[in-house]
Amino acid sequence: MSAAALVAAFVFNGDEMGYLTTGDGVRLFFQRVGDGPKVVLIPNGFHLLDDFQSLSHGRTLIYYDLRNRGWSDHVSDPAKLAGGVHNDVDDLEAVRRYFGISQVDVIGHSYLGMTVILYAMKYPEHVNRVVQIGPMQPYAGKQYPAHLMYADAILTEVFSKLGELQKERESVDPVEFCKKFWDILRMIYVTDPADAGRINWGRCELANERNMMKYWNESILPSIKELNFNDLSKAQAPVLTIHGMKDRSAPYGGGREWAMMLPNARLLTVENAGHAPWVEAPELVFGAIREFLGGAWPGTGEKVTSID
Numbered sequence: 001m002s003a004a005a006l007v008a009a010f011v012f013n014g015d016e017m018g019y020l021t022t023g024d025g026v027r028l029f030f031q032r033v034g035d036g037p038k039v040v041l042i043p044n045g046f047h048l049l050d051d052f053q054s055l056s057h058g059r060t061l062i063y064y065d066l067r068n069r070g071w072s073d074h075v076s077d078p079a080k081l082a083g084g085v086h087n088d089v090d091d092l093e094a095v096r097r098y099f100g101i102s103q104v105d106v107i108g109h110s111y112l113g114m115t116v117i118l119y120a121m122k123y124p125e126h127v128n129r130v131v132q133i134g135p136m137q138p139y140a141g142k143q144y145p146a147h148l149m150y151a152d153a154i155l156t157e158v159f160s161k162l163g164e165l166q167k168e169r170e171s172v173d174p175v176e177f178c179k180k181f182w183d184i185l186r187m188i189y190v191t192d193p194a195d196a197g198r199i200n201w202g203r204c205e206l207a208n209e210r211n212m213m214k215y216w217n218e219s220i221l222p223s224i225k226e227l228n229f230n231d232l233s234k235a236q237a238p239v240l241t242i243h244g245m246k247d248r249s250a251p252y253g254g255g256r257e258w259a260m261m262l263p264n265a266r267l268l269t270v271e272n273a274g275h276a277p278w279v280e281a282p283e284l285v286f287g288a289i290r291e292f293l294g295g296a297w298p299g300t301g302e303k304v305t306s307i308d
Contacts, residue, residue, distance in 0.1 A: 020098040022067070022091050024080055029071035030064035030095065038293065040105040043092055043112050046070060047201040051278055052107075054286055059293070064095055068215050069208050081215070084223025085111070089118045096126055103128040105293055110250060110275065111136040113241075114224070117262070120235040127237040131289055134247050134275045137254025138229045138261065140221075148253030148307070150246045150274070158188050178204035188248040189275040198279050232262050239265040240292045240301060242285060244273030259304040266301030 016032040031049070034056035042048060045063040055061060065072040066088055068081065075081055083090075092115070096104050105128050108116035113135025120127045143149075161184045169177055182202035189199050203209040239262050243255025252269075259267035268288050270277040278285040288298035 019072075020064075020095065022094040026067045026075055026080060026091075027073045028064050028067060028091060028095065030062055032099075033061045033063070034059055036060050038105065039099070039101045040107060040293065041092060041095055042107045043088065043095075043115065044069060045107070045109070046203070048107075048109060051198075051282075052286075055289060055293070062095065062099065065208075067091055068219075069212065070203060070206055072208065074208055081219045084219045084221075085115055085118065085227070086223060088112070088115045088220075089122055092116075092119050093123050093126070096123075102126065105129045105131070107131040107133065107289075108135065109133045111220070111224070113250075113258075114138070114227075117229075117232070117235055117239070117258070118227075120237050120239070121232065122234075124234055124236055129293055130235075130237050130239040131292065132239060132241045132243075132255070132258060133285075134243055134250045134277065135241060135255060135258055136224070136250050138227075138257055140225045140227075142254075144251050144253030145308075148256065149251040150248050152248070154193075155188055155248045158184055174210050175204050178202055178210045190279055191244075191246045191272055191274050192280065195279050199276060229261065235262060236264060238292070238297075240268060240288065240298070241265055242268045242270065242277055242288065244270045244275065244277040244280075246273060247275045247277075249275040253307060256304055256307050259302070260307055265304070266297050267304050268298060268300050269302065 017030065019027040019029055021027050036059040038059045040055065040059055040061050042061060042063045044066050046065060049063055052061065067073065068075040092106070103126055106116045106119060113132035116130050116132065120130050162181070165180055165184065179202065182204065186196045186199035187193060190196055241255050241259045243252050245252045255267060259265045270281045270284060273280040284300065288300055291298040
């Protein structure tokens with residue numbers, strides 16, 4: 001990093017934290033954990049920080065907030081939001097450049113599982129290995145057969161409760177509304193209700209996170225709907241796709257489709273897990289990630305030749 005960049009960084013409890021600036025002037029907040037020679041970038045990863053600590057042994061993990069998210073700058077200029085998911089791709093590259101790393105491993109959860117593939121397509125020379133966890137399906141809105149989706153009574157109940165909560169939006173303090181929202185929503189991300197308390201993704205104290213759905217609906221989702229993944233030949237980096245069969249948020253069929261379409265991919269299926277498979281099968285998930293980032297395909301990985 002340059003001397004000027006160091007001014008925006010500080011060290012707390014051994015981890016470097018600070019701000020870096022993208023090409024269009026948006027500041028992104030980051031935290032660097034570990035000091036190993038292999039570097040892993042984890043966009044939008046602060047909700048994963050505690051659970052993913054074991055991956056830092058022998059590696060450097062760099063977590064950062066996306067633009068208009070978390071502790072990163074609030075962006076009011078529409079021109080700096082118009083790119084949607086494409087901004088996330090270029091911002092990932094800005095993070096790599098800031099730290100001066102030639103090649104990185106990247107981990108993307110949920111819709112960031114799609115973003116890291118876009119990054120591997122646009123900047124293939126800078127990508128070593130890619131991990132997708134519960135990735136959003138390649139074609140937004142695609143309906144899969146029932147055995148490749150997981151829609152149960154809990155999902156119906158959560159949507160009903162969220163509908164009722166919306167009626168309170170104007171009368172409830174925004175922070176309290178956000179907390180109530182996540183108290184309901186967290187149930188869909190795990191299969192065992194007892195694990196729901198481990199889903200602490202709301203970060204309701206941050207205004208960017210309280211307003212996240214507006215940004216998602218107006219900028220991110222429209223850009224995703226315009227994507228075309230008919231030619232993934234540029235994404236030659238090895239990809240490990242990890243997907244829970246009982247994922248209510250991102251259908252398991254999407255994980256199979258990614259692993260089938262990508263030129264160099266394997267699928268780790270986690271049978272009794274949802275959108276946060278590391279919560280319910282930590283040894284399986286983290287063991288596979290460590291093996292993969294170490295340079296080998298995990299024995300639990302499947303070469304997918306059919307979506308079924």
